[in-house]
Amino acid sequence: MKLTHYRRTGSVYSVDNGLLKFTVMKARDISEILSDIATLLELKGDNPFKIRAYEQGARIVEGLGDQLEPLVREGRLHEHKGIGPALSEKITELVTTGRLAYYDELRKEFPATIFDLLNIPGLGPKRVRLLYQKLGVRSLGELEYACVENRLLTLDGFGEKSQAKILDGIQQLKRHQGRFLFSDAMEAAEGLIAALRQSPEVIRISLAGSLRRRKETAKDIDLLVSSGSPAAVMARFVALPGVADVIAHGETKSSIRLSSGLQADLRVVSDTEFPYALHHFTGSKEHNTALRGLAKSLGLKMNEYGLFRGEELVPCATEADIFAALGMDEIPPELRENLGEIEAAQARQLPELITESDIQGVFHAHTTESDGRHSLEEMVKAAKALGYRYLGISDHSRSAHYANGLSIERVRAQHNAIDEIQQRHPEITIFKGIESDILADGSLDYPDEVLNSFDFVIASVHSRFGMTEDDMTARVIKAISHPAVTILGHPTGRLLISRDAYPLNLTRVLEAAKAHHVAVELNANPHRLDLDWRFCKDARDRGVRLSINPDAHSTEGLSDTRYGVGVARKGWLKRADVFNTQSADQMRQTLAAKKTR
DNA sequence: GCCGTTTTCGGCCCGACTGTTTTCAGTCG
Known part of the structure; x- marks a missing residue:
């Protein structure tokens, strides 16, 4: 039988053949708990940097796999950058007792089913908390019912459009789990790129986001184009064959949903901005955050439009130039997860990856x-x-x-x-x-x-x-x-x-x-x-x-x-x-x- | 909550779009 998850049942015990058995916590379970804590803290409106610390901790623990237990036993957890005294103590408690009092307390504040609401596009922690506190909405089903009864309109910051969008999001979620295989998403992305390439207004075009980083599953397709006439590219993008729905249509950024249910986002920038934007939209979020912090320590400011020393742009024609300007080797997109690649690139010790x-x-x-x-x-x-x-x-x-x-x-x-x-x-x-x-x-x-x-x-x-x-x-x-x-x-x-x-x-x-x-x-x-x-x-x-x-x-x-x-x-x-x-x-x-x- | 050849305290990345707003919060990446 399947492991009964702590996060859903509040128990580390599972029932097998009618017998209650102790289930050993795996790194994966512990990572999920740390990630849940981050989400719960978000719902509470806690310090964003504390939330980030838990998210980073979750990723580190996930990567440790079966090495986690020996590290805990030997008291060497803190040797990993990003795991400090508080996280170390909590992880140790989870590994040794299978429980975490802090987590148990936190979970009492929100029903477990509320996590599902965060998967709806446009709903983040703030609005989910409002829905829960003001309307008593605890689950997807209850939210759908509240939408049908027009009750969202009574809340500050919610209007007709939000309610309709949420209702649509629930339908989408029911049809797909919101994740797609890399291969399926990549095939769709290649189709979109080929179609956009036909456009004379497109100068450069590239895949970005998690697909470019080769994550095994994708939530959406991220595309980047450089052009002198962004509006024309946007108009072409939202009118491509296979587009079931236009979710957003701005001057430089648009989102569509394909008939497969897969969402695709397009961002258009000038050709000068292209390399900076490509790096920015390739991510990961964690890699970008770390790299911007590093840039800042070098007296530089980094965003999707450029790398700046004061007001002055540091000229870069390619991503490699950007990394060079930051004093490191070019990091292949696949490695950009803030899991050691920045340090390795600084030390000029990145591996020559297989092709x-x-x-x-x-x-x-x-x-x-x-x-x-x-x-x-x-x-x-x-x-x-x-x-x-x-x-x-x-x-x-x-x-x-x-x-x-x-x-x-x-x-x-x-x-x-x-x-x-x-x-x-x-x-x-x-x-x-x-x-x-x-x-x-x-x-x-x-x-x-x-x-x-x-x-x-x-x-x-x-x-x-x-x-x-x-x-x-x-x-x-x-x-x-x-x-x-x-x-x-x-x-x-x-x-x-x-x-x-x-x-x-x-x-x-x-x-x-x-x-x-x-x-x-x-x-x-x-x-x-x-x-x-x-x-x-x-x-x-x-x-x-x-x-x-x-x-x-x-x-x-x-x-x-x-x-x-x-x-x-x-x-x-x-x-x-x-x-x-x-x-x-x-x-x-x-x-x-x-x-x- | 984490971190430190500026720091053991005070920082911690940045901007577009949307919807509901008369100036901005929330979400997303």
Whole structure:
């Protein structure tokens, strides 16, 4: 069963088979609580800088993952910039007792369902508090009812338009959860950019916002244009095909909603302002805040229109010039999260991030033999066309009935088929593999002699997600301890927007992966993007190599590798940190060496 | 609540747009 969240129930206990069990607080839970505290303080109208401190604390804790508990135990939390005595004490209380008195007190002031109201565009903490205190509105349902009854009109600062906009926002929220996959948002963004490029008034155009930073999900699309006639660009933007709704239409800034429900914002500036604005609208908010603070300490003022010394503009033609003016190397958009990139750029120690062309070949491809849409040879041809030097075929194993997993006889037949197709396509090396289910007890899905007949084995969890963390961790570690295993597949099992990761102690899994020379998959399927970018650095520091795998179920799916490269970049990975940047010859040796270990 | 080669106290980034306002607060990024 699913973990019962503290934030919703006020309890760290969950009911499993009728028994009350203690649930260990994970960094993720603690991060959510700190984030909730920030929201509650906002609702109370507390000091904005205190709120920011809690938000920053939440992000730091999230990134720590399973390292959090040892840090607390060793009393070393405060070593992280942004965690001071108060946060350190509260995090320690959460880790050691599973509760936080301060949080419990704060929560008594507002019903938990009030958080939902903040997801409505145009509703922030101030107005939500007013709705709660004056109208007693506690939930989305109650708010909708209050709108229908025209009761919002009685409040100061609310009029007809606000009420209609809120009602519309509730409908939107009901239809989508307000988040979209990176791949879907990116596709829509590319369409908008191509359409706007047609416009003669557009000088420069770029993607900005979280999509440019390659966050795994997006709330909206941010676009930036430079032009001498902003009004004309705006008029064109709000009239583009596919626009369902115009949310805002100003002189330099407009927002539309596409028929998919996705919102897109366009900002237009002069061409001189473009680099400054591009940096500004790429964010993140936290990165910008930190960088502006730094600029200020250098006697400069930074905003979307420029970098100023007094009244005088510091001329910059590109983002790189801006970073140079601030005394640092250019920070790639993916790293702009205020998670150490500014300090690294100042020290000239930013990593040279991996690029798509560094990927020499890919593993994890399914064919019609299990649940893929294209045949073995079609997949091989497609991989060759993409310029890959090798392709690792890995259909599902025999226990995966739902996916037509391969019996031992069918494994042998596929190996013969690969030998035959290999002869017809000598330019690309086909590696024989399998995506073996990790069974509930941690064993693999075939006898050893069959496992040893593959060039590589990906071991993945596809069932029994409801285990305890200890059991799941033991299960995965047992699987990757098997000498035949080359790669741990989609390590946390999450599906973005729709399914949480299963409970797992990732630190212990990464340690085991290192010990047994197993690569960990960075599954590039846009629904997964698993391993999460937040944990890539940790894996790298432990000496674990990540394998960027498309998990392709069709020839088109092979191209998903690019999303994985995006995640790897966001996770600070270099070429050498990634398993499948090896040449075909190196890879053949690596796989052979693994088998004889 | 955090932080400190100006500081252990007093700072902490900045501007556009909207709606409801006669001058601005709230929201958003």
